[in-house]
Amino acid sequence: MTRRARVCLILEGSYPYITGGVSSWMHELITEIPEVDFVVYSISPKADQKIRYQLPKNVVEHRDLVLSSIRRSRRRSPDKQKLFERIRDFHTNMEAGASADFTSVAELMPAGYYPYRDAFTHDVGWEMIAAGNHRHNPIYPFSDYFWAWKSAHDMLFTIIGTEVPEADIYHAISTGYAGLAGAVAKIRTGKPLVLTEHGLYHKEREMEIRRVRFIRGYQRDMWIKLYDGLSRLAYQQSELVISLFEYNRRLQIELGATEERTRVIANGIDIERFSSVERVHRDGFHVGLVGRVVPIKDIKTFIAMSRIVKERYPDAEFYCIGPTDEDPAYFEACRTMVKSFRLEECFHFTGRVEVTLYYAFLDVLLLTSVREAQPLVILEAYASGIPVVATSVGNVGELLDYDERFISPSKDPQKLATAVAYIREHPNEMDGIVARNRQKTIRFYDRREVFKSYLEIYESLRGGQ
Amino acid sequence: MAGIGFELQRVLRKGGLGSVVQVAFAGVMIVAGPWLMSIGGIFFIGRFAAPALGEGQRLFITIVVYSYAFSLVLFGGFHYLFTRVVADQIYEEKHGEAGASLLVFSLLVVVVAGVVAWAALTPASFASLTHPMLFRAASVGLFAVINLLWVMMIFVSLLKRFAGILLAYFSGMTISVVGAVVLGERWGLGGAMSGFAIGQLVAAMFLAALLLKKYRPKGFTHLPHVLSRYFGRYRYLFGSGLLYFWGIWVDKIVFWFGFGSPASGTYLRLYDTYDVPVYFASLTMIPGLVYFVVVLETDFYLRLMDFLKSLQMRTFARIQERKYQLRNGMRRGLREQSLFQGIITVALVLLATQLLPILGVSSSQTGIFRILLIAVYFHFLLLTLITFLLYIELFLQAFVSALVFFGLNLLGSLATAYLQLAAWGGVSYLLSAVLASIVAFVFLDIGTRRLDRLILARYSSG
Numbered sequence: 001m002t003r004r005a006r007v008c009l010i011l012e013g014s015y016p017y018i019t020g021g022v023s024s025w026m027h028e029l030i031t032e033i034p035e036v037d038f039v040v041y042s043i044s045p046k047a048d049q050k051i052r053y054q055l056p057k058n059v060v061e062h063r064d065l066v067l068s069s070i071r072r073s074r075r076r077s078p079d080k081q082k083l084f085e086r087i088r089d090f091h092t093n094m095e096a097g098a099s100a101d102f103t104s105v106a107e108l109m110p111a112g113y114y115p116y117r118d119a120f121t122h123d124v125g126w127e128m129i130a131a132g133n134h135r136h137n138p139i140y141p142f143s144d145y146f147w148a149w150k151s152a153h154d155m156l157f158t159i160i161g162t163e164v165p166e167a168d169i170y171h172a173i174s175t176g177y178a179g180l181a182g183a184v185a186k187i188r189t190g191k192p193l194v195l196t197e198h199g200l201y202h203k204e205r206e207m208e209i210r211r212v213r214f215i216r217g218y219q220r221d222m223w224i225k226l227y228d229g230l231s232r233l234a235y236q237q238s239e240l241v242i243s244l245f246e247y248n249r250r251l252q253i254e255l256g257a258t259e260e261r262t263r264v265i266a267n268g269i270d271i272e273r274f275s276s277v278e279r280v281h282r283d284g285f286h287v288g289l290v291g292r293v294v295p296i297k298d299i300k301t302f303i304a305m306s307r308i309v310k311e312r313y314p315d316a317e318f319y320c321i322g323p324t325d326e327d328p329a330y331f332e333a334c335r336t337m338v339k340s341f342r343l344e345e346c347f348h349f350t351g352r353v354e355v356t357l358y359y360a361f362l363d364v365l366l367l368t369s370v371r372e373a374q375p376l377v378i379l380e381a382y383a384s385g386i387p388v389v390a391t392s393v394g395n396v397g398e399l400l401d402y403d404e405r406f407i408s409p410s411k412d413p414q415k416l417a418t419a420v421a422y423i424r425e426h427p428n429e430m431d432g433i434v435a436r437n438r439q440k441t442i443r444f445y446d447r448r449e450v451f452k453s454y455l456e457i458y459e460s461l462r463g464g465q
Numbered sequence: 466m467a468g469i470g471f472e473l474q475r476v477l478r479k480g481g482l483g484s485v486v487q488v489a490f491a492g493v494m495i496v497a498g499p500w501l502m503s504i505g506g507i508f509f510i511g512r513f514a515a516p517a518l519g520e521g522q523r524l525f526i527t528i529v530v531y532s533y534a535f536s537l538v539l540f541g542g543f544h545y546l547f548t549r550v551v552a553d554q555i556y557e558e559k560h561g562e563a564g565a566s567l568l569v570f571s572l573l574v575v576v577v578a579g580v581v582a583w584a585a586l587t588p589a590s591f592a593s594l595t596h597p598m599l600f601r602a603a604s605v606g607l608f609a610v611i612n613l614l615w616v617m618m619i620f621v622s623l624l625k626r627f628a629g630i631l632l633a634y635f636s637g638m639t640i641s642v643v644g645a646v647v648l649g650e651r652w653g654l655g656g657a658m659s660g661f662a663i664g665q666l667v668a669a670m671f672l673a674a675l676l677l678k679k680y681r682p683k684g685f686t687h688l689p690h691v692l693s694r695y696f697g698r699y700r701y702l703f704g705s706g707l708l709y710f711w712g713i714w715v716d717k718i719v720f721w722f723g724f725g726s727p728a729s730g731t732y733l734r735l736y737d738t739y740d741v742p743v744y745f746a747s748l749t750m751i752p753g754l755v756y757f758v759v760v761l762e763t764d765f766y767l768r769l770m771d772f773l774k775s776l777q778m779r780t781f782a783r784i785q786e787r788k789y790q791l792r793n794g795m796r797r798g799l800r801e802q803s804l805f806q807g808i809i810t811v812a813l814v815l816l817a818t819q820l821l822p823i824l825g826v827s828s829s830q831t832g833i834f835r836i837l838l839i840a841v842y843f844h845f846l847l848l849t850l851i852t853f854l855l856y857i858e859l860f861l862q863a864f865v866s867a868l869v870f871f872g873l874n875l876l877g878s879l880a881t882a883y884l885q886l887a888a889w890g891g892v893s894y895l896l897s898a899v900l901a902s903i904v905a906f907v908f909l910d911i912g913t914r915r916l917d918r919l920i921l922a923r924y925s926s927g
């Protein structure tokens with residue numbers, strides 16, 4: 001009898017602690033491939049988070065690595081001088097945008113060795129920091145540069161120094177720290193690494209970094225370069241780099257992924273479940289948004305749009321369908337906004353509910369997110385027979401056939417309201433579009449096909465060992 | 466704790482011969498108060514009250530010498546650790562806690578020292594004395610009081626009232642002498658020892674009153690718990706204190722038992738041929754110590770503070786500049802101090818033949834005395850280097866330096882005693898002080914060169 005395949009899923013800041021698109025996808029992947037044993041290796045910003053999913057039976061191990069934790073070294077580098085010279089070369093190449101040799105760095109840093117202090121007390125490390133400071137921060141306090149450098153590198157050292165779980169295949173669900181852990185696992189064990197990116201990690205981080213005010217100047221560049229470097233590293237080390245749609249695949253190639261090793265596997269949905277939704281007519285005009293009440297979904301733009309639509313169509317009702325407990329402060333701000341716009345009667349926060357009950361009567365599904373990869377709610381709405389209006393993020397353009405009537409820039413409630421009104425004003429035309437979208441979804445976005453593809457990938461990689 | 470040095474510098478800046486004399490006198494008392502008090506006391510008692518010690522002057526001196534030696538050998542490590550506790554409390558402006566720590570630590574030391582001394586004197590027989598129990602009790606008391614004085618010494622450098630400090634030592638010494646004479650006449654050696662101990666106690670109480678006035682105890686300090694926590698964190702600091710004092714005394718102790726003879730009725734031995742020159746040679750360290758407290762330590766402290774501030778808020782170039790100034794200032798200061806102390810040592814080496822008869826020491830001990838003078842010179846250099854290592858918190862390096870000092874002195878003195886090379890007394894002390902100074906200097910040089918990263922590493926997690 002052959003041993004069951006053991007796949008280590010490496011995740012950062014998502015499953016099983018955070019609910020959301022990636023986590024749901026992850027949970028389904030594990031559930032839908034029962035013939036494989038999974039090890040969940042999660043990378044978390046803090047310890048003791050609440051597990052929000054019932055781990056399926058084929059999850060044979062769950063290990064959580066807390067990024068902020070500082071660990072005590074149990075081992076030493078076989079050659080510190082060489083290690084820090086390699087790290088210096090690695091930095092130089094990364095800064096120049098050239099390919100950098102991470103393998104020899106990882107080989108000189110055995111599991112259990114965390115050079116939090118050695119990195120700057122060693123002569124080579126110190127010279128490297130001094131040179132970096134000279135280049136980027138010559139006229140400001142050195143301590144600013146030093147602590148920024150240290151906080152960035154300590155997390156990397158934590159990842160590299162931590163023993164990886166045993167597995168036949170390592171599957172990172174993003175680049176960044178998860179990708180780094182995957183690269184380390186591959187180098188240490190010689191087992192293959194697969195990378196699936198729902199969004200583009202470095203792009204998402206860059207957006208966040210540019211938004212926050214306290215990271216400025218060279219620190220901003222440093223963090224952006226760091227995340228770019230981590231993505232580049234993960235692309236270089238992966239046997240297979242998977243994206244959800246073509247545009248992202250091109251960007252991955254631009255940042256160093258080898259074209260032949262890239263592949264698009266779009267996300268899929270439970271076609272049976274959503275195509276069997278029985279549509280019922282309900283009086284009024286019902287606009288819904290399915291998603292968590294968090295800033296990234298930009299619920300406030302949905303509320304602002306609701307006000308415009310309500311003025312035009314007094315019978316309109318609005319539904320924010322999704323959990324409200326993830327960011328209580330943001331939820332409270334949204335409720336205040338609803339109140340100040342006098343929309344309490346027609347705007348409903350449903351909380352966590354069975355979405356198909358709403359898909360049965362919604363007239364429009366709205367997506368106001370400022371960031372998405374390939375939003376499944378659009379596919380769910382299509383399969384259920386609901387027209388969609390969405391912001392131009394991730395793969396939305398492709399899903400909406402680049403039809404400008406239904407696509408809006410982010411944070412533009414007026415344009416969104418115009419699109420929603422168009423749907424209301426053109427019911428006959430919309431019937432045709434809805435039918436086409438439904439067919440397209442059923443044909444190309446069946447999640448069973450997605451998970452079948454992953455099983456095939458696992459089998460082929462395991463067979464190649 | 467470089468506080469007193471700044472105060473003395475302020476006096477010095479007033480100018481005039483009076484200021485120099487005042488600073489020199491105050492400096493001497495601060496660096497060597499208890500030490501000089503005991504020497505002065507014994508000298509005056511011996512000179513003016515010889516009948517009081519008639520029952521056994523050697524026994525009296527033996528008890529005094531052992532009290533000084535073993536108070537440091539047993540508790541020296543704790544002194545270093547306690548100094549750190551107090552320094553932290555004062556840095557955090559917890560003056561009430563510092564006062565409470567002083568009280569609790571004093572109490573602990575007195576009790577433990579009393580028990581240790583009582584146990585140590587149990588096998589001794591003082592039957593030849595007229596009041597043996599009184600002598601025993603007074604000896605135990607003296608040991609406890611001397612320990613108490615060392616504790617006060619830890620704080621004394623924080624006091625700016627050096628007139629008060631001088632008065633404390635002076636009144637202590639006077640009472641010691643008068644007490645020894647008066648009580649000695651009545652109760653023999655037991656009375657003399659009681660009088661001597663009471664004088665020391667008065668000095669300790671005087672200092673305690675000054676200290677507790679400034680650091681009024683407030684709150685409850687669970688000192689054993691604090692000390693054990695500090696012990697975990699600063700075990701090398703403790704070790705360096707312990708081994709440094711062991712290093713100072715080990716050759717003397719080995720020679721007591723290798724070459725010396727017992728004080729009557731006890732197993733406690735002295736070896737006058739070595740002890741007396743050692744005693745006088747050690748006194749030559751005092752000018753250097755005063756120079757250190759007034760000039761070198763304050764200068765080093767200021768430069769170190771400058772450097773630490775720059776590390777927090779200056780550019781890299783400015784930090785390197787401050788580091789260079791620290792290193793440069795330290796090297797120059799060491800050079801100047803070594804020259805200053807060197808002149809004194811060389812002069813005394815050259816004048817040893819003339820000097821020893823004045824001190825009542827046989828001219829046959831000139832050779833040993835000269836070796837000891839040079840050994841004390843390096844011992845003082847080692848003390849300076851270890852103090853600097855402790856300032857920059859290189860505790861392990863200070864510990865290793867002290868270990869070299871102790872280890873080599875132990876081996877050397879054992880070899881000297883085993884081979885019966887009495888004329889070579891002092892050579893092991895000299896060699897160990899020289900080699901330990903070299904080791905400490907190398908550590909200090911490397912440490913200050915890498916000081917920026919060492920300090921950043923200290924404040925980094927991991």
